[in-house]
Amino acid sequence: MAKEFTDLGGEIQLNTTVTGLAETSQTITAECCHNGERVCYESKYLITCSGLLADRMTKMLDIPTDFQIIPYRGEYYRLSKRHNEVINHLIYPIPDPDLPFLGVHLTRMIDGSVTVGPNAVQGWKREGYGRFNVDLKDVRDMVTFPGFWKVTLKHLGTGLKETWESWRKSGYLKRVNKYCDKITIDDLEPYPAGIRAQAVLKDGSLVHDFCRIIYIGS
Known part of the structure; x- marks a missing residue:
């Protein structure tokens, strides 16, 4: 995708952080920090x-903005190779209409392997893909946002269960065995985690898909 984009005249800037945005009726300017240097794009x-x-x-x-992004880590496992043919298609649990999460499911990947996951564990860093991650700015923003406490208290039981099964692999396995009883605990091999960028409103409501903001600028 990157090659097709650049072949069509596009430019990709890595190691670039947006530090400010300014909009007029004609243009929008993005102020960025690229490798320590200030750069502006209009x-x-x-x-x-x-x-x-x-x-x-x-x-x-x-x-x-009446919402905030609350990160939830989705932890996965990959099944051992002997189970690459255990399924032919995606297998999902019945969704919970109160929670916009996929639930632990089995997925055939393009390389033929099969992954299991994700769960949904509270993240303490927006880009915390490792096992232990804390960012003080991200934590501060969360704990000072009323929606975080409301959604956490509302789904406290589910959150504690997800956290417990994150540390206790046998509990995670139990969910998988509901629809694939051939899997054993030794079949659950490490796999990278993902981060769900969950939008939460001030009243604690979870935005299931898109959040529409109507804004009329100057």
């Missing part, structure tokens, strides 16, 4: 795929 349009930083991007534009 354009007529801006499309952001901000994910874990979506709320901070809207605040940079002074757009009224």
Whole structure:
């Protein structure tokens, strides 16, 4: 995808952090830090795929923002190779309409392997893909946001169960065995975790998909 983008004239800037955004009726300017140097980009349009930083991007534009991104780690396992043919397609649990999470499921990957997961464990760093991750700014933003406490208390039982099974592999396995009883605890091999950028409203509501913001600028 990157090659096709650059072949069409696009430019990719890695190691670049957006530090400020300014919008007029004609243009939008992104102030960035690229390898320690200040760089500005000006354009007529801006499309952001901000994910874990979506709320901070809207605040940079002074757009009224009544939600905050709360990170949840989704931990996966990969099955041992002897189980590469254990399924032919995706197998999902019945979804919980109150929680916009996929639940632990089995997925055939493009390389033929099969992954199991994810769970949903509270993250303490927006880009904390490791096992132990804490970012003081991210924690501060969470604990000072009323929606974080409301959603945490509302789903406290589920959260504690997910955390317990994160540390206790046998509990994780029990969920998998509901629809694939051939899997044993030794079949659960390490695999990278993902981070869900969950938008939470001030009243503690979870945004299941998209959050529409109507904003009329100057």
